[in-house]
Amino acid sequence: MRARGAGLHTLVGAYVMDAVSDADRASFERHLLTCEQCRTDVRGLREAAARLAEAAAVSPRPELREQTMQAAARTRQQPPLVVSQKRQFLAGRQWRHASRSARAGARPWLARVALTAVVLLAITATVFGLHLSSMQGRLSAAEQRDTAIATVLGAHDATTLTAKVTTGGRATVVMSHGEGALVFIASGLTRLPAAQAYELWLMSPTGATPVGMLPPARRGMSGPMVVNSLSTGEKLAMTVEPATGARQPTSAPVVLVALGS
């Protein structure tokens, strides 16, 4: 990806106009995480593309309006994405709060969460440390993820779920319904050939939404990954996919975690 960065940058126009393959989209979106200039370009070019759509405007048949309103009345809305809103409040305050509660030992589940938090933090620090030193521009994405992790782990309703991965290894999920987010980490996963990777999905009755590709394991640990668009009743699934990612799962999940409600 590093070497391909400049090549990916020219993809911005095609990306904004959805003129890319799934694999191109996945590569470009990973590139976006670390390329602030690209995010700025995407923003501006999307506005321009929207004008093209508006120039094509036609009036819908009047009866469609009421049909759409009725459909909306039957459709549950998703909760907001908490991470981006919370970013500014999170100057470590929640952290101190979480560890204080844990030390008090008032509630065993809190202690358990705190333990997981410590483990995850240690891993996070290692993973980020390695990445940060090697790649400029990674910082803001890493910081963002760090903050997101802190938000979930510091949440009052954070719960830990673990599950066996059918092909080997163990998945741990720390989730907060209040924050609508979770942190995923896996250990001891079976090593995949270079052309394949683990991909995470949110499964709902209406289908699977891709969450992202699990980065390659370091010291037996994969992740942490933050998933921050949870709805009630969803399950987190992991499948083995082509390394470039898939838009829909192409194989059976190797782990499936019900997120409860």
Next chain:
Amino acid sequence: MAGGDRSDGTPQGRPAGELRRDGLELVLAEVAKGDHAAFRLVYDKAAPAVLGIVRRVLRDPAQSEEVMQEVLLEIWRTAARFDPSTGSAAAWIMTVAHRRAVDRVRSEQRASERELRAATASIAYDEVSDAALTSLEHQRVRHCLDGLTDLQRESVTLAYYGGYSYREVAQLLGVAVGTVKTRMRDGLIRLRDCLGVE
């Protein structure tokens, strides 16, 4: 949002270009709280452009209406996820709309049918020309499209209005894939600068 709950409902004659100038972002924030009247307002403002772009890509009128409704429902469902720092509400809605139209094309139309579409690809741009005459906003977009080089304009309109991938556009225009990627980017940049969007 009481003002949004108009029962006459028909959005006829509302130039879609007004979208970003009257606070759709604020209306979306109300939609996120489950305000149906606010959603009606979003529908009235966005549905014509959504239907327009979806129909341009899909061609089939009935299917386009269906996808338009799906898009509006997705806006209702995910309004709380809209982040104004990533762009205007109009851009967000049109991104959802275009993506969904293209997804529909890609999942349904396989090789043989796509070849057929390729034969009629030139229509995409001609239709824009017609639509461009209907309002000041449309004329501005048309004017800016005219300011692109032929290759930029064809790359942009085939991708955006035609729903073609850059590889397909390269094949249709008989130019290298890398050239098309660059023209798409440069064309959109020139369009952005000409339209004066931030």
